[in-house]
Amino acid sequence: MASAPPAFKPFTLALVQLGQIGADKAANLKHAREMILKAARGTDAKKPDLIVLPECFNSPYGHVHFPNYAEVVGFTPGKPYNAANSESDSVKMLSAAAKETGIWLLGGTIPERESSTGNVYNTASVYSPKGDLVAIHRKVHLFDIDIPGKIKFKESETLTGGTSLSYFDTEFARIGLGICYDVRFPELSMTSARQGCQVIIYPGAFNMTTGPLHWELLQRARAVDEQVFFSMCSPARDLSAGYHAWGHSMVVDPMGKVIAEAQHDEDILFVDIDPQVLLDARAGIPVTKQRRFDVYPDVSKGL
Ligand SMILES: NC(=O)CCC(=O)C(=O)O
Numbered sequence: 572m573a574s575a576p577p578a579f580k581p582f583t584l585a586l587v588q589l590g591q592i593g594a595d596k597a598a599n600l601k602h603a604r605e606m607i608l609k610a611a612r613g614t615d616a617k618k619p620d621l622i623v624l625p626e627c628f629n630s631p632y633g634h635v636h637f638p639n640y641a642e643v644v645g646f647t648p649g650k651p652y653n654a655a656n657s658e659s660d661s662v663k664m665l666s667a668a669a670k671e672t673g674i675w676l677l678g679g680t681i682p683e684r685e686s687s688t689g690n691v692y693n694t695a696s697v698y699s700p701k702g703d704l705v706a707i708h709r710k711v712h713l714f715d716i717d718i719p720g721k722i723k724f725k726e727s728e729t730l731t732g733g734t735s736l737s738y739f740d741t742e743f744a745r746i747g748l749g750i751c752y753d754v755r756f757p758e759l760s761m762t763s764a765r766q767g768c769q770v771i772i773y774p775g776a777f778n779m780t781t782g783p784l785h786w787e788l789l790q791r792a793r794a795v796d797e798q799v800f801f802s803m804c805s806p807a808r809d810l811s812a813g814y815h816a817w818g819h820s821m822v823v824d825p826m827g828k829v830i831a832e833a834q835h836d837e838d839i840l841f842v843d844i845d846p847q848v849l850l851d852a853r854a855g856i857p858v859t860k861q862r863r864f865d866v867y868p869d870v871s872k873g874l
Contacts, residue, residue: 573738576745576767579846584772585610585619588820589628589679590807590837596640599629600664603679607665610839611672617841620743622672624679625806625820626751626774627693629661632806632814634728641684641691646707648737654704659683662696662704670702675741679774679804680710680750682730690731695748695774697739708748709733712756721780724814726752736762744770744844747799751775754789754803757796758870764797765871769849775803782817787829795827798852798859800844808835825852 587610591602603624610622626632630640642659646652654666665678676698683694693710711733713726736759738747747763750773754760760771771793777786786803794801802822808815818835822842831842853859862869 573766576769577740577742579769579849580743581846582620582741582743582844583613583617584802584822584840584842584844585613585622586802586804586820586822586831586833586840586842587622587624588805588807588818588833588836588838588840589625590809592628592631592806592809592812594631596629596660600661603628604664604668606837606839607668607676608672611674614841617843619674619841621675621677621741621746623677623772623802623804624774625804625816626680626776627682628679628806629681631812632776632816634724634726634730637682637691637693637726637729638684641682643686644683644694644696644707645686646696646704648706652704654698654702657704665696666698666702666704669698669700673700675700677746677748677772677774683707683709691729692733693726693730693750694733695750697748706737706739706748708737708750709735710750710753711736711759712752714752716781718780722778724778736766738763738766738768744768747771749773751777751803754793757793760793760797760799760801762871764799765869768799769846770800770802770844771797772802772804776805776814777817779815779817782819786817786819787821790821790823791827791829794823794825798825798849798856800824800849802842805833807837825849
């Protein structure tokens with residue numbers, strides 16, 4: 572049973588649609604850090620409370636790369652963890668950047684190796700404004716698809732799927748986590764919403780085949796199903812890379828309206844999140860009180 576979520580308050584989200592993700596991990600980390608610092612400076616009108624990076628920001632995206640770029644993180648929820656001394660260079664950079672800026676950071680995803688099993692996961696990590704690692708999410712649904720003549724991708728060649736759901740509490744919202752292909756499984760965001768998440772954010776990297784059809788559709792569906800703010804943060808498109816990301820990082824409000832959208836180049840979106848939109852959506856269309864668990868099961872129960 573989840574605890575009561577924090578009161579939902581207005582806040583500003585910064586989505587970093589990161590470019591220049593190449594083979595050199597140190598260069599990827601350096602550029603990501605520069606972009607986090609740039610996002611933290613905000614605009615004249617907006618300073619972010621939470622900065623988000625995309626899926627697989629420290630390595631090229633592809634199953635052959637994951638084992639080579641994987642880092643041991645060794646985080647167990649609820650146990651003390653010193654991010655500044657982590658074995659993972661990516662965790663150290665992200666923790667230091669969160670601490671330096673004093674801003675919440677959802678540090679995209681990295682390939683993560685579990686030392687006891689050798690399993691490699693696609694893992695998101697979250698840092699408090701003090702630089703503490705407070706939550707991780709290991710991609711639950713691996714991206715295994717085969718659309719003949721268009722795209723074949725098999726994360727399960729080298730990755731293992733995560734086995735748990737995660738959210739984190741800030742002083743302004745409870746935020747649910749998932750990663751990219753996880754968006755196709757409504758049970759995940761449904762469970763996050765039933766656990767009190769008012770905002771759900773997935774680092775992601777859709778592609779040039781499914782992106783135009785499904786990237787926006789799925790986010791609007793998840794937002795309207797659960798009457799939450801739903802957002803995905805993508806890498807920028809790089810046609811010289813092995814995988815061509817769709818880009819179009821976006822934020823959708825609880826009525827299903829796209830309130831911010833990047834194009835496909837590197838960019839930072841600053842987006843004000845207004846809790847009143849969620850309250851109005853739930854008051855006007857009260858599906859959260861009209862569910863018929865006498866007719867169908869509440870799939871979010873039993874976790
Ligand atoms: N990185 C991913 O999980 C990609 C998912 C995707 O492109 C899709 O169509 O789903």
